[in-house]
Amino acid sequence: DAGVIQSPRHEVTEMGQEVTLRCKPISGHDYLFWYRQTMMRGLELLIYFNNNVPIDDSGMPEDRFSAKMPNASFSTLKIQPSEPRDSAVYFCASRIGTSGTLSTDTQYFGPGTRLTVL
Amino acid sequence: RKEVEQDPGPFNVPEGATVAFNCTYSNSASQSFFWYRQDCRKEPKLLMSVYSSGNEDGRFTAQLNRASQYISLLIRDSKLSDSATYLCVVNGGRGSTLGRLYFGRGTQLTVWP
Numbered sequence: 001d002a003g004v005i006q007s008p009r010h011e012v013t014e015m016g017q018e019v020t021l022r023c024k025p026i027s028g029h030d031y032l033f034w035y036r037q038t039m040m041r042g043l044e045l046l047i048y049f050n051n052n053v054p055i056d057d058s059g060m061p062e063d064r065f066s067a068k069m070p071n072a073s074f075s076t077l078k079i080q081p082s083e084p085r086d087s088a089v090y091f092c093a094s095r096i097g098t099s100g101t102l103s104t105d106t107q108y109f110g111p112g113t114r115l116t117v118l
Numbered sequence: 119r120k121e122v123e124q125d126p127g128p129f130n131v132p133e134g135a136t137v138a139f140n141c142t143y144s145n146s147a148s149q150s151f152f153w154y155r156q157d158c159r160k161e162p163k164l165l166m167s168v169y170s171s172g173n174e175d176g177r178f179t180a181q182l183n184r185a186s187q188y189i190s191l192l193i194r195d196s197k198l199s200d201s202a203t204y205l206c207v208v209n210g211g212r213g214s215t216l217g218r219l220y221f222g223r224g225t226q227l228t229v230w231p
Contacts, residue, residue, distance in 0.1 A: 031217060033218070042221065042222075042223040042224065043162070043205070043221045043223075045218060045219075048217065048218060050217060055217060056217075056218065091161055091162075105149075105150040105152075105209045105219065106152065106164055106167070107164075107219055108164075109161035109162050109163065110161060111160070111161050112160075112161050
């Protein structure tokens, strides 16, 4: 069974360019999470969706960041314009069901997109 | 105050050693607790869930102390392959934060031959 799929795996771009990261959650999972990880700040939650609806976007750093989930099997995280401080590894994760139990709270991560903004 | 606090280490131990990691969490309403493992340049992966009564999975033992809001992970007979970063994770507890997990910064472990 396929896990969470992310693309691209690596992205190198120049400051000011638009970057789009893509995620396909595990089939049947109805929660999707976008995280950013850096050495300085660790793993930070940017936004998460439940049944394609954004629930909490308080972690989105600023208006340059936007995320969409047009359907249950696809989500995008867009950065426009990108800046060098956006360089990080961006992870997508998914989980199933109503929260509150160990099994349903477990999140499964994709391999990440390593973004470098020059 | 951070939701989850861990000693970042690094812990450097020889093969065969026993090592323990601890973490504390701030939300007394948290209901689910986990240890995730993250290898260098890889994604976090679930190592084990933490049950209220404590639980063991091979060489790994997890304990939860709700009164002190404290979670521990014990690794016995360390292997070279245990070298990784170990993330302490708790859920949001209730309300709008119930659906999310909070991750500690991680504790780095290196097992040497």
